[in-house]
Each structure stands twice: as structure tokens, then as C-alpha cells.
Amino acid sequence: MITKRQAEKDSFYLDAFPEPVLVHVVRTRRKTYGLLVRPTGEVEARIPLRGSLKKAKEVAGENLEWILEKCAKQKERSTRRQRLEEESRSRFTPKQRERLEKEYRRVAREYIPKRARYYADILGVDFSGLRIAEQKTRWGSCSQRGTLSFNWKLMLAPARVLDYVIVHEVCHLKEMNHSETFWAWVEFLMPDYKEHRKWLKEHGEELQYY
Numbered sequence: 001m002i003t004k005r006q007a008e009k010d011s012f013y014l015d016a017f018p019e020p021v022l023v024h025v026v027r028t029r030r031k032t033y034g035l036l037v038r039p040t041g042e043v044e045a046r047i048p049l050r051g052s053l054k055k056a057k058e059v060a061g062e063n064l065e066w067i068l069e070k071c072a073k074q075k076e077r078s079t080r081r082q083r084l085e086e087e088s089r090s091r092f093t094p095k096q097r098e099r100l101e102k103e104y105r106r107v108a109r110e111y112i113p114k115r116a117r118y119y120a121d122i123l124g125v126d127f128s129g130l131r132i133a134e135q136k137t138r139w140g141s142c143s144q145r146g147t148l149s150f151n152w153k154l155m156l157a158p159a160r161v162l163d164y165v166i167v168h169e170v171c172h173l174k175e176m177n178h179s180e181t182f183w184a185w186v187e188f189l190m191p192d193y194k195e196h197r198k199w200l201k202e203h204g205e206e207l208q209y210y
């Protein structure tokens with residue numbers, strides 16, 4: 001058996017410019033060798049329980065370019081997040097922010113159910129409840145019991161983008177998955193949904209740090 005301490009001891013450096021890359025070796029039950037760059041920028045070589053360090057180094061060395069690219073991307077992402085956080089902090093005082101959130105939530109509670117009702121009627125489906133929330137990682141959800149939830153920060157997005165998320169969750173009342181049939185319903189209600197989905201993907205993070 002390999003203890004966690006032992007596993008943590010295993011690490012090595014890859015020669016790279018401008019500085020060497022530290023690679024942590026993580027032993028797992030998997031049978032193959034793999035590489036992973038964490039959001040923190042940490043690099044991991046995931047190897048079989050009885051895998052060899054030599055082989056891990058080889059695999060990492062062969063994929064050095066990929067590792068460096070990933071690291072650069074993660075760094076870019078975290079710099080961007082930091083900038084958004086800083087900008088956000090300087091934009092409003094905590095008191096102003098609190099007031100804004102209250103106001104947006106109030107408007108969301110009024111507006112979103114109306115839009116959801118409108119689309120649900122077209123599809124001939126019904127929802128059992130609708131919640132306005134603040135989810136960290138998602139914009140909306142649909143529970144097995146048919147309760148829809150929406151992130152109040154969607155009120156900061158363009159109206160069609162908000163509509164897209166509503167359409168998306170309402171379509172889950174019909175199809176509880178992301179199958180082709182599901183996307184066909186989305187397209188039926190909103191033929192240009194791809195454009196709005198793309199907007200959310202590109203700008204969603206900015207909404208989180210309003």
C-alpha cells in the first residue's frame with residue numbers, strides 16, 4: 001500500500017524556459033499515465049499505483065509543450081479573475097452592492113416567472129416552483145420535481161441571453177437531459193440560441209463579478 005505522505009514525496013522538475021516546471025506525482029488506480037494542470041497552475045502526473053517515476057518523467061517530457069500551454073492559460077485565467085475582482089471592488093461600496101442585489105432580485109422575481117410561463121405554455125409543460133438564487137457555478141437549473149432555479153445575476157445580462165437560460169431550463173421540463181431532442185426543443189423556442197449561449201460562455205464570468 002502507498003500512503004498519502006509517500007505519494008506526496010514524489011515530484012520532479014522538467015527543464016523548461018524561463019523556469020523549470022514542478023510536477024507532482026499522484027498515484028491512482030488508473031492503468032495509464034496521464035497529465036493534469038490544476039486551476040492553481042499545479043502540474044500533476046497521474047500514474048498507476050505501481051507505476052514508475054522514470055516513465056512519468058518520460059510522459060511529462062514528451063508533453064512539455066502541452067503542459068506549458070495549459071499553465072499559461074491557467075495563469076491568464078487567474079490574472080483575469082483577479083482583475084475582475086479588483087474592478088468589482090472599486091465599482092460599488094458594499095452598501096451600494098447590497099442595495100443593487102436587493103433590487104435586481106426583486107425585479108427577477110417579477111420578470112423571470114412571466115417569461116418561464118410564456119415558454120412553458122408554448123411547450124405545454126408546467127413547473128412546480130421557481131426560485132431566484134445565487135448559484136456559484138450555474139445560471140439556472142431544473143430539479144427532478146420540476147422546480148426551476150435562476151441566478152439573479154442573469155438580470156445583468158442582455159435580455160435575450162436571460163431568455164436563453166429560461167428557454168434552456170423550461171426545455172428540461174420536457175427532456176431531463178442534453179440529448180438531441182432537448183436541443184431541438186431549445187432551437188424551436190429560440191432559433192438563434194447558439195449566439196446567446198456563446199455570449200454567456202464568454203461573458204458569464206464578468207456577470208459574476210459585477
Ligand SMILES: [Zn+2]
Binds near residue numbers: 168172177178
Ligand atoms: Zn441543461
